[in-house]
Amino acid sequence: MENETSEQPDLVVLLGPTASGKSALGIALAQEFNGEIVSADSRQVYIGLDIGTAKVTPAERALVPHHLLDVVEPQEIYSVSQFQHDAIAAIQAILQRGHQPFLVGGSAHYIQTVVDHFDIPTVAPQPDLRARLESQPLEQLLAQLAVLDPVSAETIDSKNPRRVIRALEVCLVTGKPFSQQRGISQxxxxxxxxxxxxPRPLLYQRIDSRIDERMQQGLLQEVQEQLARGLTHERLDSFGLEYRFASRLLRGEFASEAEMIQKLKYASHDFTRRQLSWFRRDKRIIWLNAEGDLLAQASSAVQTFLAHCSPT
Structure with missing residues (x-):
């Protein structure tokens, strides 16, 4: 869909798989182009989930203003429609300050809701229905979604119970497939x-190194702190692989920490493959060669774009 007109404000989107270096590059670009960053990460909105989400540090935030970090407590549900509303509000405020907005993150669905301005079904959370769905095995939920909404069942992150449950919730409340209710506005x-x-082997090395760093930084302690504050293991499972695997280790589901780390690395590689498959479908994305001068490539593309020419 063509989305470039002279009347529309400019938005630079920086995306990529986990551990690809988005945060550092986003900060460098924002510093160069008088920008502010809006995080497009479905987990960094939660207060206290810092290590497992690779949230930028206070020192990094001091370099460039960041938005949509630490928005809600992890006990709360933060939906994609809430993200869309908050991200657009943040971008508009940045533009009003005369600064350049950068949308930076790896949550593809979150990015799409802003870039393509999706009309998202406004079905309020249904606590009783959600509780019933949460009590069912993920395989059963996926089978039910495949019957009610085959399109969503094919494209959804099948290992993310929260997304599967939300799609089912909308289907069951409205009586219509979730995928048919998501249109595109102007x-x-x-x-x-x-x-x-x-290159895939280098990316996997970066992922493995990041997991080792997170363990050294205290990922298990972060999970234990959340449990002490009343967060359930089931809720932790919904926050992605790092929290899911750490939670399982604390529940005794791995023979050792070393086994958990190795299996987390393999699972992260698999997640990254799915991330990249999603991104590769969008032909608008200009891919920067990370083995070259990444900042120079990105700066040139942004400069050309802001001059209202077509970047190459």
Whole structure:
């Protein structure tokens, strides 16, 4: 869908798989182009989930203003429609300050809701229905979704219970497939989409190193602190692989910490493959060669884009 008109404000989007270097590059670009960053990460909105989400540090936030970090407590549900509303509000405020907005993150669905201005079904959470769905095995939920909404069943992150349950919730409350209720409105922004492209073996090495670093930084302690504050293991499972595997280790589901770390690395590689498959479908993305001068490539693309020319 063509979304570039002279009347639309400019939005630079920096995306890519986990551990690709989005945060550092986003900060460097924002510093160069008088920008502010809106995080497009479905987990960094939660207060206290810092290590497992690779949230930027206070020192990094001091370099460039960041938005949509630490928005809600982890006990609360933060939906994609809430993200869309908050992200657009943050971008508009950045534009009003005369600064350049950068949308930076790896949550593809979150990014799409802003770039393509999705009309998202506004079905309020149904606590009783959600509780019933949460009590069912994920395989059973996926089978039910495949019957009610085959399109969503094919495209959804099948290992994310929260997404599966939300799609089922909308289907069951409205009586219509979730995928048929998500339309596209007139885009709000003229967007430049930049992706960071690593050779797969190097990317896997970066992922493995990041997991080792997270363990050294205290991932298990972070999970134990959340449990002490009343967060359930089931809720932790919904926050992605790092929290799911750490929670399982604390429940005694792995023979050792070393086994958990190795299996987490393999699972993260698999998740990254699915992330990249999703991103590769979007032909608007300009992929930057991470083995080259990444900042120079990105700066050139942004400069060309902001001059209202077509980047190459």
């Amino acid at each position: 885009p709000l922004y003229r967007c430049l989409l930049l992706g960071i492209d690593w």
